């Protein structure tokens with residue numbers, strides 16, 4: 652059973668606020684956070700489980716380093732959650748381990764994030780909200796960014812897919828993507844473009860199912876971006892089931 656420090660929020664469903672157990676976030680951070688200087692993105696941070704996991708992972712593997720080794724950009728639409736996240740990581744940040752918290756809609760901030768520079772890793776658990784529940788303005792902003800990246804979004808799609816799609820655009824070559832996604836990634840029509848983008852841009856794709864808590868509901872894909880883009884590039888698509 653996962654331990655979690657979360658309690659359900661009243662608006663949990665509306666904003667897709669189901670948080671990732673810290674243990675699972677740490678498992679993914681161990682894979683995604685590597686040595687050396689790294690810029691990391693959490694596109695929908697909630698109160699910061701992935702941020703904590705990345706900082707801990709980086710600090711454990713770089714005990715005596717003088718240079719800043721990790722810079723995390725954490726985006727979250729709920730200001731209150733950001734405050735909680737800031738409080739949680741206060742003791743972990745210093746001149747060498749920095750976190751920039753951005754309060755706002757990741758889908759709208761996409762262009763500004765891209766201009767500020769690509770990331771070595773993107774980790775997170777995006778909100779599961781159908782686009783039909785977005786207001787017209789924010790949906791159009793999201794769709795404009797998706798179209799500029801050659802996707803063809805529709806109202807029937809779910810925002811989690813858009814978060815992964817735009818995260819791929821923000822990932823540097825050689826970067827790693829570790830995201831909690833629903834198992835429907837494998838079959839739904841609205842994720843067809845995402846599936847083909849993943850196989851085109853990433854050399855390794857690993858899907859991990861978690862038992863017992865996440866049984867049937869979630870798969871996690873951890874993938875590595877490659878500079879070479881061609882159809883069906885993925886050389887290895889593996890899967891595993893883990894039990895914590």
Ligand SMILES: C[S@@+](CC[C@H](N)C(=O)[O-])C[C@H]1O[C@@H](n2cnc3c(N)ncnc32)[C@H](O)[C@@H]1O
Nearest residue numbers: 666668669670671695696697728756757776778
């Ligand atoms: C499934 S929760 C995951 C939170 C955190 N990543 C974790 O794994 O613990 C999704 C989060 O996305 C936030 N969110 C919803 N819409 C968003 C948006 N447009 N931009 C940024 N964050 C958003 C929600 O408030 C919620 O905290």
